[in-house]
Amino acid sequence: MRILVWHVHGSWTTSFVQGGHEYLLPVLADRGPDGRGRARTWNWPAGAVEVTPEELADVDVDVIVLQRPQDLELARAWTLRRPGVDVPAVYVEHNTPGPSAATTRHPLADQSAVPIVHVTHFNRLFWDCGSARTEVVEHGVVDPGHLYSGEWARAAVVVNDPVRRWRAVGTDLLPALSRAAPLDVFGMNVHDLPDRLAVAPERLWTFEDLPQTAMHREVARRRVYVHTSRWTSLGLSLLEAMHLGLPVVALA
Template identity: 35%
Template sequence: MKNSNRLNIFTWHIHGSYLYYLSQGDFNIYIPVKENKEEGYYGRGETFPFNDNVIEVESGDVRFLQLDCILFQTNANYLVDQYEILSEEQRKLPRIYLEHDPPLKQPADTRHIMNDPDVCLVHVTHYNKLMWDNGVPMVSVIEHGITSSPATYSGHLNKGIVVINHLYQRGRKLGADIYDEVRKQVPLDLIGMGTEAYGGLGEVLHPDIPAFIGQYRFFFNPIRYTSLGLSFLEAMMMGLPVVALATTEYSTVIENEKNGFVHTDIDYLVDKMKLLLDEPPLAEKIGLAGKQTVEQKYNINRFTKDWETLFHFVIDNTKSSNHEKKISIY
């Protein structure tokens, strides 16, 4: 039975950390489950401490749910999954496509796969929105939001930490070559799924990451081309000074020498890593400034309010039969 006091949102479990932060909003999130646990059908899992508003539903029972909005997160969700598990009536509900990534092949000339003018396209950074050829009238940006961390920064390990899953399988885009180059000059540890075979420390579960990385002097992000990483913001939230390439959205978040270090010159970044290793008080000062940046710009209250506002906008807009009244929300 539908809860009349809260919106009922249906989506797939795609990015666990993003789903966790989204679930901090005042709405119910239904996610499908399949026995084989294929992508998007994992259910709640055991990694994230989801609240009761994240509700598992067997995939075959999804068509019987009373929902307010459908949230797509991948091409497969939009092109395949919706036709397999949603009813015809549910496929006419208010719909949002949440795009997590920038275009991967031709950044300035890639048309987004979702081309339905009745569906709202949401990006997680302004850079992503800028680079996609969006092609639909309703386009929005909801920047990340994260919760505060109970863990504290100590920085007592005189080395840097890198957090990337399957780094070497993902190659140059994720900066595997940059990581290899930098670790010859600066002591670095690597955590993430699939990293043990390459000298990394393996996976650290998401709830344990803040306390683990808080021991390190700085956080290094070698990624050339991706969205603004949640792990990067989580590091900043706990006061861990950050070093990154000045690409995609990172150059708009970090102000050099104040709340972190960003550059496209790897030698510059290496020099700043060495500076942080040599001067712990400077690392603490820059980390504190980074924490203040995230608290102001990426706080969870702003994030969930943005989502609640968008859900209501799309729902109200869909109720109108006059499609010409739809407005762009760039």
């Protein structure tokens, strides 16, 4: 199949493009959120192909994987086809609902053209999707292999945008955790953490957006993995840490 899918969540997309299909990844000149193309820090197979919006108008697409409300309009404009009407489509909902979990309406609630696919049963339970068809395809990761050595007496944390997402991902917990064990925080946009948290420099190190294989090697050298998220879907970094062989501590 030829699948149109945006590069929205790197780790999820890494797993998704491992199948035996052709994956069309929109790319824009600025490689912004609507057109990141192939990953720069993940190793994706040759079947993951970059396409420009202009090229998409002339490409036969078998199915469209939507992941954000704006993908509906982008798909219409770039493919000249209506998702769920002119071409099959699914909407993959990566996130937990908010701000009011039990009453938050999904953007695609009460429509029948595009099924909503949740990545956890928890998310399916809490999102209000009305009469829309819903399915669950649980999160998965590409197994990085058992690399654990634990040679560094430090704890690893993997989180993206910890300053912007703050309490949702447990950023406010890091100072207290750093008093129990020095922390090494890996992810995107982690470089601002030392300036935002009153933590001694030797108790909090940051590693900005390492290539995935390098991050796996480095995380595996830490003594333990700490998963700090309060309100997110099941974290792929948690699954990766377990595959790497790290002991894990999760917020509960």
